[in-house]
Amino acid sequence: MNAVTQAHKPIEKRVIHAGEHHVSRNPIILSTLLGSCVSVCLYDPVTRVVGMNHFLLATRHPSQDPVLASDAGRYGLGAMELLINDMLKLGARRANLRAKAFGGGNVLATRLNELPDRFSIGKINIDFVQRFLAQDRIPLVAQDFGGTMGRQIRFESNDFSVYLRRIPIKRTSSILTNEKRYFDKELKQQKAPRSNSVEFW
Template identity: 40%
Template sequence: MKIEKYQNGERVTISPGELYVTGGPCVISTLLGSCIAACLYDPVRRIIGMNHFMLSNPRYSKELPLNITDAGRYGIHAMDLLINAMMAQGTDRRHVRAKIFGGATIINPESSKDNFFCVGQVNCRFILQYMEKERIPVEAMDIGGDFGRVIHFSNGDFAVHRRKVDSRRSDKLAQRDRYCWQKAIEQQQEALTEIELW
């Protein structure tokens, strides 16, 4: 996990297997391929959290029930950790909303066989089933496809800024990413200064 301070806020970059939860001015970022990032937020308590989970089993089946496979168990573990971390900071589970991203098939997207290349498809199926079963409303999503994503999740307006990964333009995109998360923190700071405390 990498934390960068900016003004009175922070930008936190999480890697696979990590999560972060905060109620302060923050932008949480990550880079996704076949992995999934669940961006959860409580609009009442103004708490956000993001995880970045990948599947640990080298072989997956598209047809097996998810509660039998290692794929389902790992995803459930990652989601439970995120929700519990948010509840530890005061979130009421009834208020939790979600935005989900990732699950790309980057290598060999034409393959329809059960092999390592279907991990993105299994991840997409898992996260949709999990949200439905747990009754967490999905407010936005960008899952599947054949491209990676960089996402930035803001605690100001709960917006998620997403861009497709294109390695040919990495320098300009890195500058644009920096502008994106810095602007989001600046807006959160402006909103905080407008609030009168009694």
């Protein structure tokens, strides 16, 4: 009876919102909705630890280069390091990590998207993720970036597969609202007076 009950135990499901991440070493399905944001699905195929994040790289200086040295890079770097460090705490090994990354669509209506494409929020996100993974020597085994559509992704830990569904721009109002709220929050924090305390990234 116990064996049957265990076999049919419902798998955990978790939705990741902008600014969040989650890691697990148990069977799980992680999902999120993306517009200009990027989501990185990380997994260690040996220890079977998995994780997903969802971040929007708000920046006051979108023309700054390289991306890793900009405010955008700082936000992205923090999001990636939190995800990786929490996975390592569960037993994952950095050398085993593999990545699948998605998002960076040109769908967020902000003044940044009035700049040339290379300065758009989505493009900044894409450039950052690709550079970060290359510099950390984490293979990017699958990716789907850019375009003008939203994305719904579902990351399944049983075989590390990611299922993607594109969402037409006319149906992305909830995504745009959430990302705009997140972007405005980050922008407000950037404009707030900074303390003299040391920040670690």
